[in-house]
Amino acid sequence: MLSIFFKRLLLAIPVLIVVASITFFLVRLAPGGPFDAEKAVSEQVMKNLNEVYNLNAPLSEQYFDYMSGVLVGDFGPSFRFPGRSVTELIMTGLPVTFELAIYSMLIALFIGVLSGVIAALKRNTFLDYIPMSIAMIGICVPTFLLGPLLVLIFGINLELLPVSGWDQLPGDKILPSITLGFAYAAYIARLSRGGMLEILNQDFIRTARAKGLSETRVITKHAMQGGLIPVVSFLGPAVAGLLAGSFVVETIFQIPGLGRFYVEAAFNRDYTMILGTTIFFSFMIVVFNLLSDMLALWLNPRSRDV
């Protein structure tokens, strides 16, 4: 267990270095300097600007300066927001995005696991068909369509919930969280149904039933532990999806989170911001993949002693 963990951790480090390097050089490849869009400035000003942002140094020196900054969490200054560092911007947006992601994931896990387990237990009945059809809808309706539709129905027509914002009006967190969580609820429902069906056919479940355990205990204690392993393995990759989803959801609902900062940075060509957030996102994804793999391994008794 522990040795697998360290092996994976060792693999993660070169991955992160490669990602950071590729991103760094890609951004430097971009045609035109970062200040080309600005009004014409005198040569001296341009020189000073380049000086401030360390663009006069040879590329290799810039690279090593940047990488050693990243190691201590310093992503340099933002090109578009003078006087603010990328780290500062990330730290402003991160709590909002984190909160949104947590709510969405809780909604997704609650609805997904519940309906998936029930569907597996009541296989080929309406309690199976109806949630599974809704799950298919959840997979086929993209977030950027679901969000606006929910806004149209609950925000504009029924006037039940605020249509945008975060932490400003009561209930304004509901629609964004549902929008982001719905697709995951659908995936999780399908995964837990599949996992449970596989487990419920196995001998140890029959043994548990034969011992006279109550059905609830058989399901919650014996079946769910193994049946939900696919769900746990899915949680890591889901973080990458949640990030991508947050780009859309934060744009639709005008939430001041990391996702919207990233999209805005992409539009404004704020290269240092793009560079910093890309590295930061990669870091998060690699870490969460590692955690969910470890959790899935730990849940599976066959691999626990390895």
Next chain:
Amino acid sequence: MSNSSSLWSDALSRLLKNKAAVAGALILVILITLALLAPWIAPYPYAYQDLDLGASAPSSAHLLGTDVLGRDLFSRILYGARISLLVGFIATTVALIIGVSWGIIAGYFGGKIDSVMMRIVDVLYGLPFIIFIILLMVIFGRNLWLLFLAIGAIEWLTMARIVRAQVLTLKNQEFVLAAQAMGVSNFSMFRRHLLPNILGPIAVYATLTIPQVMLLESFLSFLGLGIQPPMSSWGTLIKDGVESMEEYSWLLIYPGLTFTITLFALNFFGDGLRDALDPKTSD
């Protein structure tokens, strides 16, 4: 040969019994035909503006209404279908070419080559590709072909794994050994002996990749980082629809409906194909 033809005909009869898959296939055929014939059946050119008319609700002159610039929504959805489906097919083809060659080479040669190649796949799996595509679009401009290539280049990983697993089970079978004994070159081994035997899983996975690719394109277009005006894909139509949905809800609803129905059709057809070609793995 008779064995392989009966495999395909068995699969076809199983596929035809699956109503959802047949319905999906029918919808796709209709859609592709409409998209191909768009220049002839669209009532208006896609960029034709009727500024005096502005946004108008569905009527007999404009089946699905018009947008703020007075452009006919039905025509724009038809032309959008060309872009969206084109992205789906081209990017999937790119993914197919990379993934199948990668998987066959890794699986067939095995040993060091295999472990290095699959380790690369493992590493790439962990990367935030969506962010890389956004980065590429920002740096190199919003080029249609770059978009196709970039999306295709990230969707090949699962294909490589599937193909490799298939090749591993095939490569110790007698017909491969016989072909090796006869001195068949590696290339014709791949093309004549291995590839025909793994067409089933490849076809299934390719069908399931198309909707993912289309989602990715429309996601980028929705953020304004994909297809650029005056060209339109379904993603850009949905984006435009969102901007004016408070007054003109049909501009969001019809493109959204078309897109969702297409994704449904592709998913149902893909699932049906999987069940038909490999009854054992169906859930």
